[in-house]
Amino acid sequence: MSATTRRHFRAEKFDFSSFFFTGLTGLATLLILAILAVILGNILINGWQGFTWHFVSTIPKKNFFDINTTGVLPMIVGTTIRVFVMTIFVVPIGVITAIYLTEYAPNNSLITKFIRAAVNNLAGVPSIVFGLFGLGFFINFIGKHMDAMLQNPSAVWGQPALIWAALTLAVMTMPVVIVATEESLKAIPPGLREASLALGATKLETILRVVLPQALPGIMTGGILAVSRAAGEVAPILFTGVAYYMASLPHRVTDQFMDLGYHVFVLSTQSPNIEQTRPILYATVVVLLLLTFALNLVAIIIRARVRKKLRALG
């Protein structure tokens, strides 16, 4: 064998482009991690001291700018309840819409395409616009008419309230639930539907007994994403239910409520003495982050249990 045709596996030269690209992608990832670390680190270091049991369990006085007497209990309660009420509305409506789109609506017809486009566009609407929509539609239209029909002497429904804030958030997060549910419905093998139909099941029986149980983890993912998005949103509740100050916790769905995200805004813009308020602000942000984290964690644990149950059976 002559030298010119001999083959070997040694690299002739250093593969620079490969090295460069690996470095570039690694650096980009590192940058994201660094930003996250700076944000979380800053908040935790500065907010940890103010995060006490007294702070999270106290209903503050009207002047809540004093670190020694202030608390965030009404804000924790308000944020939790509005997210919870939103979930009650957004999950069933979103899931039923997704079932219509994937199972019943004629495939690729103009109307189905139109609905899908509308859902996607809904996801792109700025949240402040949802806030204004909530004010105009839920409070000034539905609420005012309910008051008129019920002949209330003063406004009960026709004013900002927990229920309207929750519904506004539900409208805002609807696309998330619809898209997640649609994806999980489409992922179910067609063979399972055929098997059920071939046994003489109706379409409805097939959906209820075979399709939905399988899609449950995917549907819950949609719910989790909706909760994550809604927990920290302030703009949609600005005109529809949040209060600057309430002396007591909300009792009815028509009450206004205090909210953690909005409280952060209030503390950072309305304080008479910013130096004095800063520790409260940091502590409040810590509480907001932990609450969002906790709400997600609860949902993720429930989903894990559902998955485990499905796997045990399926």
Place this chain on the structure above:
Amino acid sequence: MPKLNPPEAKTNSPGSNTLIQIESLSLHYGESKALKNISLTLGEKVVTAFIGPSGCGKSTLLRCLNRMNDLIDNVRIEGSCKIGGHDIYSPDVDVIELRKRVGMVFQKSNPFPKSIYENVAYGLHLHGSKSKPEIAAVVEQSLRSAALWDEVKDRLHASALGLSGGQQQRLCIARAIAIKPEIILMDEPASALDPLATARIEELILELKKDFTIVIVTHNMQQAARISDQTAFFYIGELIEFDSTAKIFTNPAKKQTEDYVTGRFG
């Protein structure tokens, strides 16, 4: 829907009663014609094999018999298909009722992601829930008929997806026979199985033949020869030849059939 097959009309000699009567049936998917003017008469309690190269329309014809083609958009059917003397495409037919009487086993085993027990009980729950002991009895009987009982009796409440491919397919057969159909359609039921599991399915089909009318689509020529009484050979949407299996495999009338069964094409 009127009774497909009144019990008093039943006799015990296989094939002597006409059960399925297909008359000049054509099927179009949109513009393309998948079945061309098929006429075929199948007797009660016989095993009929549909053979032919891929795309010849045998599966499509099978799916006409329990109207699974209804699920596909743009399907148009002409001609008639009678089961027990009643046209299953006439407007007064209840498709649910039809599918209870015409069960189906698919190419890819498709047990529900539920327990073995729940898989077999699924159809029973659908069609009027009987008492628990009654359901349990039918589940056992169906699993026994599908030759699966001994293998799963100790883990009835374990997942059906933990079974082997062959067991899953027999479970699908048990699930189909639990609701006591008259006809069982099988769409290449053993094509994804190893030779041993295939042999078990074939034994099972010969056993089931005593109680059910079976129509089976298969790519496996030896399988058709082993298990069927009658064989229909299809080619590009047309029924080329339909006769007793012995005749089709030893002395076919058409050259095309001979070429196919001897492996010269297809």
